Amino acid sequence: MSYIDRDEIGKRIVWAICVIVMIIGIIAPIYLLIKYSISDPSTMNTGGRPIPLWPNRPTFDIFLYLFRDREFWGVVSNSAIIATLTVLLTSLLSIPAGYVLARYNFPLKRFFLILLISVRLFPDISSVIPIATFFVRANLHSSFISVVLAHTLLSLPYVIFMATTAFEFVPKDIEEQARVIGANRVTIFTRILVPMVFPSLIAGAIYTFLLSWDEFIFAHFLLDTGGQIQTLTLYLNKNLSFSPPQNVLAAISVCLSVPVMVFTFVVQRYMVSGVVSGAVK
Amino acid sequence: MGEIWxxxxxxxFLSFFFLLVLIELFTISLTKTNVFPTLEPAVEILKNGEFHNALLNTLAFVAIGTPLELFAGLFAALLVYNSxxxxxxxxxxxxxxFAFPGLVIATLLFILFDSQGGFANHLFxxxxxxFPKIIDHDVAWRGSKYLALSVSMLGKVWRDMPISMLIILSGLNSIEPELIDAAKTMGAGFRVRLQRIILPLIFPAMTTVxxxxxxxxxxxxxxxxxxxGNYPLLGTLIEKLYGFGSDPGEAAVxxxxxxxxxxxxxxxxxxITGRIKRVLVNSGVNSK
Structure with a gap:
């Protein structure tokens, strides 16, 4: 075996060791989360002996308990309602805005783009104080609408950028051709442009849903102080303060993560580049 | 104008909330028990020892955590790039x-680093x-400032590493393969290629990170x-002052x-990165 071959093999071994260590570092905590969620009490309370790496008697009892609990379904439906309303409001505002930014040059365009960035410059924990104070004054504190508006504020800048980029990829010729054959602006927008950028809009919608689904800071400040409405993140935080068995915390965490994992996979499917390439014949 | 309606x-929507945040934040920070304007919240917070601690904790969190995220992202990106x-x-x-919510990862670390019978204690x-023995007895991870903040930083770096990795990876992918091939042909080893070609070319990506x-x-x-919870950063101090402290003025400051x-x-x-970039460019010019 030549010196170069040995050198190359050595590099491959070092690379493989580093990758394996990284993969273990990434997968192990996730595995432990799932393991804890299906652990029976004997697996968690070991009296000083090492906690087994696999549950002694794997059980879905905690999940069954959660799924039978009316409060749990209440917080899940609250999270789902808030996230869905946030998606609707964000889409309603961002899609027309993205179209205008992609198609037209106007005097205040630069100002609007700076506004988009400026809104997100404030840390959430800083901007939540004035927003919470405003909603208290407006008698909207502890309401769905306050959280939906706050979550829309968080997602809107990103989704406008996503929509703008998507509309920029649609050739202007398509609109011209539709106009020539008599389509009006609304028809062109709803029947031609929106379907063409649909994958990006879906990606934006999913991004918004996930942002709202696992958002904590605004929900905590706007709903947590004596309000009746709770989201899944607030429910998890409330359980943390009660110090319940670890498998309960892990099971709630898994429930919170599953939609995120599923939707992340779906977004990857929709993120197909060049979706409208070759549209103009 | 008719076209941009x-x-x-x-x-x-955005202008309203931007102005609301800006104006209200200043107004609240200048208000104390319905008296406006007053600098009392600012004076109070400057005298508050908890604020000094939170400031120092946050400074340490940023000073250690940011480079840690950069190096973790760089390491992961190089492993992917050289796959x-x-x-x-x-x-x-x-x-x-990155597909896991921050709250879930924080909860997981809360479980793993439990002071009594937590997995981390058994592991270490x-x-x-x-796995080698590092400690002799159970450690109260959340009972010490350094340990609690270290575990917080570990979670933050672990969860956000993919963002740093993807940004640096996009920088790596933009490097012309011919440049690397030419360096290899001239006998440059991995370390030389990393120092002289890869790092200077991905410098903008590293700056972004x-x-x-x-x-x-x-x-x-x-x-x-x-x-x-017992060792606040500025973010958690805001929550404490606004919630339990019921002092929106100080929280706004x-x-x-x-x-x-x-x-x-x-x-x-x-x-700083601008200066480093100028030094890199000048050293490149001088070496020619």
Whole structure:
């Protein structure tokens, strides 16, 4: 075996060791989360002996308990309602805005783009104080609408950028051709442009849903102080303060993560580049 | 003007909240028990020892956590970039942490680093195969400032590493392969290629990571809130003052300090990286 071959093999071994260590570092905590969620009490309370790496008697009892609990379904439906309303409001505002930014040059365009960035410059924990104070004054504190508006504020800048980029990829010729054959602006927008950028809009919608689904800071400040409405993140935080068995915390965490994992996979499917390439014949 | 009216709803929405945040934050910070304007909240907070502690804790969190995220992202990106097999598989695995909500990861660390019978205590006591013994007895991870904040930082770096990795990876992918091939042909080893070609060319990507991650470190809330409740950062102090302290004025002052420090950090990083870039360019010119 030549010196170069040995050198190359050595590099491959070092690379493989580093990758394996990284993969273990990434997968192990996730595995432990799932393991804890299906652990029976004997697996968690070991009296000083090492906690087994696999549950002694794997059980879905905690999940069954959660799924039978009316409060749990209440917080899940609250999270789902808030996230869905946030998606609707964000889409309603961002899609027309993205179209205008992609198609037209106007005097205040630069100002609007700076506004988009400026809104997100404030840390959430800083901007939540004035927003919470405003909603208290407006008698909207502890309401769905306050959280939906706050979550829309968080997602809107990103989704406008996503929509703008998507509309920029649609050739202007398509609109011209539709106009020539008599389509009006609304028809062109709803029947031609929106379907063409649909994958990006879906990606934006999913991004918004996930942002709202696992958002904590605004929900905590706007709903947590004596309000009746709770989201899944607030429910998890409330359980943390009660110090319940670890498998309960892990099971709630898994429930919170599953939609995120599923939707992340779906977004990857929709993120197909060049979706409208070759549209103009 | 008639053509851009679809932009107006979003523009009105964003302008309203931007002005609301800006004006209200200053107004609240200058208000104390319905007296406006007054500098009392600012004076009170400057005298508050908890604020000094939170400021120092946050400074340490940013100063250590930002480079840590950069190096973790750089390491992961180099492993993906130099993949010998399964490049997309390795990249997908490395992106997984970002698919988990921060609150879930913080909760997981809350479980693992439990002071009594937590998995971390068993692991570091050498009770598992291959892992060396580091501690003799159970450690109260959330009962010590340094340990609690270290565990918070560990969670933050673990969860956000994929963002740094993807930014640096995009920088690496933009390097012309011919440049690397030419260096290899001339006998440059990996270290020389890394120092002389790769790092200078991905410098803009690394600057972006430093800018974005330092902002994220300043505004971090969830990990220290769950794992280091007794040792506040500026973010968690805001929550404490606004909630339990019921002092919105002081909370708003801390919020403004946080905004100011975030902007100051961005300016300093841009200045320092600009100087480093000029030195790199000049050294390249001089070496010719």
């Amino acid at each position: 679809p932009l107006f709803p979003a523009a009105i 010998y097999w399964g490049k997309s598989f390795v990249r997908t695995i490395f992106v997984i942490p 006591q050498g009770q598992y195969w291959l 430093l800018l974005l991650r330092s902002v994220e470190m300043w505004k971090e809330f969830i990990f220290p809130y769950i794992l280091a 801390v919020a403004l300090v946080l905004v100011g420090l975030t902007i100051l950090t961005l300016v300093v990083i841009v200045e």
